[in-house]
């Protein structure tokens with residue numbers, strides 16, 4: 294498979310991730326035998342019970358961690374062949390708890406664009422565009438993270454990813470701190486972005502109604518394995534909801 298080219302923008306081949314007990318001993322599995330492809334412009338919902346490996350999968354795709362074995366490709370180029378800085382120009386991850394690192398909202402939105410050497414006018418246009426689309430009011434721009442609510446911080450973190458205009462956006466539970474109306478609006482903005490700019494979006498979400506509204510495809514993870522990879526229109530969402538509730542109850546029992 295190594296030498297085969299594919300139409301996929303992202304491709305994971307038999308990826309495994311194990312914890313390390315020490316430098317040469319592997320611990321328990323976090324992800325096992327994960328293989329899938331993503332086509333440019335797809336909107337992928339990643340669901341599964343707590344501890345299934347969803348965040349770990351996003352971290353691997355953003356190269357915040359390396360697979361124990363298996364390979365990941367971006368446009369047919371194996372990750373180890375791509376400089377990390379270049380990879381992160383194209384793939385942006387928004388973690389659940391993003392920090393502004395002491396910056397104001399405006400500084401946090403500006404900083405990644407200055408790093409990319411964009412002209413002032415373009416920076417201003419992008420910030421105006423995405424703050425408007427996400428309904429981020431001007432009065433937030435001078436605030437630091439301690440002056441924002443959890444939901445406001447979450448929106449700002451998403452705006453910071455959107456201004457970069459990456460090819461692929463990875464979102465870890467982006468609606469967890471948002472009210473229902475704001476969450477729905479965010480899903481609409483992301484959907485439109487993927488439709489107009491072919492931006493690929495992978496989103497971990499525990500709220501199946503939002504996953505259904507958003508996704509063109511669903512990945513279902515459970516106990517470190519990819520149990521389903523299905524086109525959204527073919528999913529029985531009610532059945533999925535039941536399976537997820539059972540798996541969550543089982544996971545809770547195993548931990549208690």
Ligand SMILES: Nc1ncnc2c1ncn2[C@@H]1O[C@H](COP(=O)(O)OP(=O)(O)OP(=O)(O)O)[C@@H](O)[C@H]1O
Nearest residue numbers: 312313322323341342343344345346347348349350
């Ligand atoms: N750095 C790490 N070292 C050891 N174990 C880890 C590490 N990161 C994650 N894990 C373990 O890997 C498993 C998967 O964690 P992960 O955060 O990816 O799950 P998740 O599906 O995102 O869960 P949730 O829905 O609760 O956020 C868990 O058992 C977790 O404890």
